[in-house]
Amino acid sequence: MNALTVLLKREYWEHKGAIFYTPAIIAAVLAVLTILAGLTGDATINVNHNEQFNLVDHLPKLVDQFENLSEREQKQGVQVALYGTLMFFGGVMLLISLFYCLGCLYDERKDRSILFWKSMPVSDTKTVLSKFATVCLLIPVSYFIVVTAFQLYTLLFSTVLAWIGGSWGTMIWASSNLFGVMFNGLMAMLVAMLWLSPFWAWLIFTSSWAKKVAFMWGALPIIMLTIAEGWVLKSSNFIEMLAMRVVNTFTIMNSNLHFTTHKEIFDIEVMRWYEVFGNSEFWIGLIVAGVFLTGAIYTRSVRNET
Numbered sequence: 001m002n003a004l005t006v007l008l009k010r011e012y013w014e015h016k017g018a019i020f021y022t023p024a025i026i027a028a029v030l031a032v033l034t035i036l037a038g039l040t041g042d043a044t045i046n047v048n049h050n051e052q053f054n055l056v057d058h059l060p061k062l063v064d065q066f067e068n069l070s071e072r073e074q075k076q077g078v079q080v081a082l083y084g085t086l087m088f089f090g091g092v093m094l095l096i097s098l099f100y101c102l103g104c105l106y107d108e109r110k111d112r113s114i115l116f117w118k119s120m121p122v123s124d125t126k127t128v129l130s131k132f133a134t135v136c137l138l139i140p141v142s143y144f145i146v147v148t149a150f151q152l153y154t155l156l157f158s159t160v161l162a163w164i165g166g167s168w169g170t171m172i173w174a175s176s177n178l179f180g181v182m183f184n185g186l187m188a189m190l191v192a193m194l195w196l197s198p199f200w201a202w203l204i205f206t207s208s209w210a211k212k213v214a215f216m217w218g219a220l221p222i223i224m225l226t227i228a229e230g231w232v233l234k235s236s237n238f239i240e241m242l243a244m245r246v247v248n249t250f251t252i253m254n255s256n257l258h259f260t261t262h263k264e265i266f267d268i269e270v271m272r273w274y275e276v277f278g279n280s281e282f283w284i285g286l287i288v289a290g291v292f293l294t295g296a297i298y299t300r301s302v303r304n305e306t
Contacts, residue, residue, distance in 0.1 A: 003122055007130035008138055018096045019139055023089055023146040031153055063165035076260060078175040082151045083257035086185050090253045093143045097135050101203035102214040104131040109305050124301045128293055135200045140189040148182055184256045191273040192253035196245065198285045201292035208299040252276060
């Protein structure tokens with residue numbers, strides 16, 4: 001476990017830009033934009049060339065409208081805003097994870113750094129598992145920290161607007177259920193990444209043997225199987241299965257938002273994060289991921305260069 005912890009630290013420092021700086025910079029840019037919007041909110045905005053809208057003048061009215069809502073509606077409004085941040089950052093996280101898995105074993109063979117790492121007293125098994133743990137644990141936890149910081153900023157910014165509108169803003173914090181939102185958000189991110197574990201394991205396996213352009217070698221077998229099934233069986237079950245697993249990953253990650261809005265986000269059946277553990281597809285996916293990871297471990301043990 002100590003060796004695995006050190007390997008996870010290595011992954012973090014080698015990919016700190018993708019794992020932490022990317023979401024942090026995005027969050028900072030969004031925060032600056034909202035501050036600039038607030039600072040310029042006293043400017044008059046023309047609406048439909050006739051009606052004029054002034055944000056500061058309307059804040060007291062907006063605050064009154066919020067405070068006159070029922071407790072249930074207040075909770076829904078605040079929590080939707082908090083869960084909504086996860087939808088955007090979750091999409092970025094999936095994209096970053098894709099490129100990380102494709103390069104995690106390929107890059108070390110390409111630059112020959114694999115020779116150095118193999119000289120260390122660390123097995124190929126622990127090395128590959130650290131890559132898998134990075135995408136399923138380290139990356140979502142890192143993005144969760146950034147998302148939580150941005151959610152806190154959102155609450156603070158809303159509180160300041162409430163002060164300007166003549167309220168203390170206590171209802172915003174009381175309606176946020178902040179710790180519940182944080183816990184459900186973290187678990188949804190972790191479970192969603194585990195749900196997609198066969199895909200991550202396949203990309204890691206591809207990264208262990210691809211000679212050039214790992215993305216092409218990762219996609220080519222999938223394309224060939226899809227074409228072969230369509231030609232021989234006249235069906236598209238394989239690609240539909242893959243597409244649904246990716247879609248379910250996104251819906252699981254945002255299931256909290258879906259159910260907070262009374263099932264108004266997605267048009268398909270959505271599982272809550274804790275319902276995933278009772279789904280046989282989840283456990284089958286972990287078994288498939290184990291097969292691909294075994295292949296990646298073996299391939300890394302016999303290949304030292306691209």
